[in-house]
Amino acid sequence: MLKAMLGEAWLAMGANRLRTALTMLGMVIGVGAVVIMMAIGQGAQYAVQQTISTMGSNLFIVLSGSFTTAGVRSGSAGGPTLNVADGEAMAELDGVANVAPTHQGSRQLVYGAQNWSTQVVGTTPAYLEARAWNIVNGAGFGDSDVRSSTRVAIIGKTVAENLFGAEDPVGKTMRIQQNPFLVIGVLGSKGQNLDGRDQDDTVIIPLTTAQRKVFGTPFLGSVRMIMVQADSAEGMPKVMDNVTSLLRQRHRLREGTPDDFFMRNLSAAAESEAETTRTMSILLGAIASISLLVGGIGIMNIMLVSVTERTREIGIRMAIGARQKDILSQFLLEAVMISFAGCLLGLLIGLAVALGINLFTGMVIVISGSAALIAFAVAAGVGIFFGWYPAQKAAQLDPIEALRYQ
Amino acid sequence: MTESVIRVVGLGKSYATAAGLFPALKGVDLDIQPGEYIAIMGPSGSGKSTFMNLLGCLDTPTMGDYFLAGNNVAHMDKDALAILRNRTLGFVFQGFNLLPRMSLQDNVALPLVYAGVDKETRQARARELLGKVGLGQYAESLPSRISGGQQQRVAIARALVNSPRLILADEPTGNLDSHTSEEIMRLFGELNAEGITIVLVTHEPDIAAHAKRQVKFLDGQIISDHLTEHAPA
Ligand SMILES: Nc1ncnc2c1ncn2[C@@H]1O[C@H](COP(=O)(O)OP(=O)(O)OP(=O)(O)O)[C@@H](O)[C@H]1O
Ligand SMILES: [Mg+2]
Numbered sequence: 001m002l003k004a005m006l007g008e009a010w011l012a013m014g015a016n017r018l019r020t021a022l023t024m025l026g027m028v029i030g031v032g033a034v035v036i037m038m039a040i041g042q043g044a045q046y047a048v049q050q051t052i053s054t055m056g057s058n059l060f061i062v063l064s065g066s067f068t069t070a071g072v073r074s075g076s077a078g079g080p081t082l083n084v085a086d087g088e089a090m091a092e093l094d095g096v097a098n099v100a101p102t103h104q105g106s107r108q109l110v111y112g113a114q115n116w117s118t119q120v121v122g123t124t125p126a127y128l129e130a131r132a133w134n135i136v137n138g139a140g141f142g143d144s145d146v147r148s149s150t151r152v153a154i155i156g157k158t159v160a161e162n163l164f165g166a167e168d169p170v171g172k173t174m175r176i177q178q179n180p181f182l183v184i185g186v187l188g189s190k191g192q193n194l195d196g197r198d199q200d201d202t203v204i205i206p207l208t209t210a211q212r213k214v215f216g217t218p219f220l221g222s223v224r225m226i227m228v229q230a231d232s233a234e235g236m237p238k239v240m241d242n243v244t245s246l247l248r249q250r251h252r253l254r255e256g257t258p259d260d261f262f263m264r265n266l267s268a269a270a271e272s273e274a275e276t277t278r279t280m281s282i283l284l285g286a287i288a289s290i291s292l293l294v295g296g297i298g299i300m301n302i303m304l305v306s307v308t309e310r311t312r313e314i315g316i317r318m319a320i321g322a323r324q325k326d327i328l329s330q331f332l333l334e335a336v337m338i339s340f341a342g343c344l345l346g347l348l349i350g351l352a353v354a355l356g357i358n359l360f361t362g363m364v365i366v367i368s369g370s371a372a373l374i375a376f377a378v379a380a381g382v383g384i385f386f387g388w389y390p391a392q393k394a395a396q397l398d399p400i401e402a403l404r405y406q
Numbered sequence: 407m408t409e410s411v412i413r414v415v416g417l418g419k420s421y422a423t424a425a426g427l428f429p430a431l432k433g434v435d436l437d438i439q440p441g442e443y444i445a446i447m448g449p450s451g452s453g454k455s456t457f458m459n460l461l462g463c464l465d466t467p468t469m470g471d472y473f474l475a476g477n478n479v480a481h482m483d484k485d486a487l488a489i490l491r492n493r494t495l496g497f498v499f500q501g502f503n504l505l506p507r508m509s510l511q512d513n514v515a516l517p518l519v520y521a522g523v524d525k526e527t528r529q530a531r532a533r534e535l536l537g538k539v540g541l542g543q544y545a546e547s548l549p550s551r552i553s554g555g556q557q558q559r560v561a562i563a564r565a566l567v568n569s570p571r572l573i574l575a576d577e578p579t580g581n582l583d584s585h586t587s588e589e590i591m592r593l594f595g596e597l598n599a600e601g602i603t604i605v606l607v608t609h610e611p612d613i614a615a616h617a618k619r620q621v622k623f624l625d626g627q628i629i630s631d632h633l634t635e636h637a638p639a
């Protein structure tokens with residue numbers, strides 16, 4: 001029975017090929033658009049998630065601000081308000097996993113005839129832990145290196161490639177601001193951060209060495225920035241509160257005076273970025289779905305025309321024993337088949353276009369099986385939903401009226 | 407006495423028109439026994455088609471009762487009527503009413519699709535019946551490829567496919583020339599000889615002469631009902 005009906009639906013579709021093809025085109029475009037938009041949207045989400053995971057989790061930074069003495073605000077030209085001891089005190093707080101004071105700036109590196117300008121970060125070993133950054137070649141430096149200001153460096157992948165080329169950088173000596181530094185390790189690759197900056201274009205050296213030899217700060221022991229990692233995402237707000245009160249107490253700020261530091265929740269910023277892409281992705285999908293809706297309306301339109309055109313045929317079928325549900329399923333099946341075929345074609349074209357976008361623009365796309373599944377469910381749904389009314393109309397025809405129809 | 411194939415009691419049908427209800431059939435009584443061969447005659451507009459459509463379960467009466475093989479169908483729902491049309495009777499139209507996009511074999515087999523018969527059996531049965539009406543070699547052709555008389559024979563094969571005991575035909579030769587009409591009437595004669603009850607409408611006395619009994623309609627009523635005087639040889 002079903003096979004006979006499928007055959008008939010196929011015949012009916014073939015009877016007016018151009019019309020069937022045009023009706024299908026609506027579905028092809030609709031499904032294609034949904035597939036492409038979902039691939040792009042999910043790709044963007046994936047890229048953001050990927051970037052966030054390279055940043056390290058549950059991070060916030062404390063930046064030194066201006067302090068006010070007798071109503072005179074020093075501004076950023078004054079010395080930093082934070083110091084290494086502040087960091088050490090923070091590390092004692094509950095719920096704090098890592099504390100890494102940092103001092104960073106852009107400097108020129110020289111090795112042999114090569115030179116390269118990069119971001120130099122002076123910090124402590126806790127920095128790498130907080131950012132979950134591993135060393136793929138060589139080793140890191142320890143707290144003793146920080147205490148004794150040794151001239152050792154860990155370099156990022158981009159620096160290794162640009163300064164050392166094919167050579168193994170570990171054990172080589174390069175110069176930063178005329179000072180020789182021994183390269184002891186190469187960092188694993190992290191790719192771009194959320195702002196699009198290459199995170200691998202960096203050199204990490206002990207904080208004290210950086211302050212003395214590279215940046216030459218007059219305020220030894222002071223830092224402009226401290227990175228803090230909390231144990232858990234839930235613990236973040238509490239840890240940030242505790243750090244605030246600790247710093248106010250240590251800096252002897254009286255009630256009513258403003259903080260002489262700022263805090264920035266990096267994880268929250270990343271989350272909001274992820275939220276933005278998620279929203280964008282949903283929006284893209286929703287807009288694409290509208291074309292699917294239009295495709296469905298196209299099917300309904302053509303099915304209505306078809307029912308009218310085939311009124312006499314319906315009458316004949318009824319006269320020889322077709323029940324209402326036979327007629328209903330015949331027209332419904334036709335609608336679903338058009339929808340389904342359009343969906344299949346749309347899926348293929350959508351995938352091809354998405355892959356093309358990836359190939360030619362390098363944009364990250366994600367093609368998930370669930371997207372394909374959704375597309376098919378939608379096709380069946382659209383076919384049934386928009387096919388129902390015309391099919392119902394056909395089934396409700398009066399046999400004798402339908403037979404009389406010219 | 408055997409059970410009547412058809413028994414109608416006070417059967418009537420009024421059409422709703424712009425000018426109000428129009429009574430096309432005004433209370434008809436008729437009893438048809440198995441194996442009968444009846445010709446219905448009467449002037450245009452006398453209600454013959456209206457009557458046939460009621461007998462064929464294509465339409466429902468506005469008054470009276472209709473017993474088909476003992477069951478009152480006057481108040482059956484649409485699906486029950488569809489099943490009766492499919493299994494119990496075969497209807498032959500003046501305009502043949504074959505589906506133009508389907509092969510003759512598929513046309514003949516179509517009632518079996520709605521009866522839920524499997525494909526093998528359907529095809530075998532359709533071929534058998536096409537053979538019976540002398541069109542076995544056209545099984546794969548489309549209706550547009552054959553003549554009107556041949557199309558009507560295919561339509562009769564379709565009416566017979568579910569082995570009904572009753573064939574209803576509304577002016578089956580109305581679109582055919584006299585020679586072809588004779589062929590069709592010979593086919594009906596053969597079917598009747600096999601025991602199938604036949605009721606047909608015609609305007610032509612020569613055609614009606616093939617039947618064993620003649621019923622005349624006028625203004626929605628039966629005005630005469632008698633056996634054919636000179637039964638055909
Ligand atoms: N659907 C309808 N609506 C209104 N009036 C109708 C309808 N069908 C038939 N009639 C009227 O009912 C009367 C009987 O019609 P019917 O078709 O039964 O006549 P008939 O005897 O078959 O005529 P003919 O020999 O021309 O086929 C006619 O006057 C016709 O106009
Ligand atoms: Mg008539």
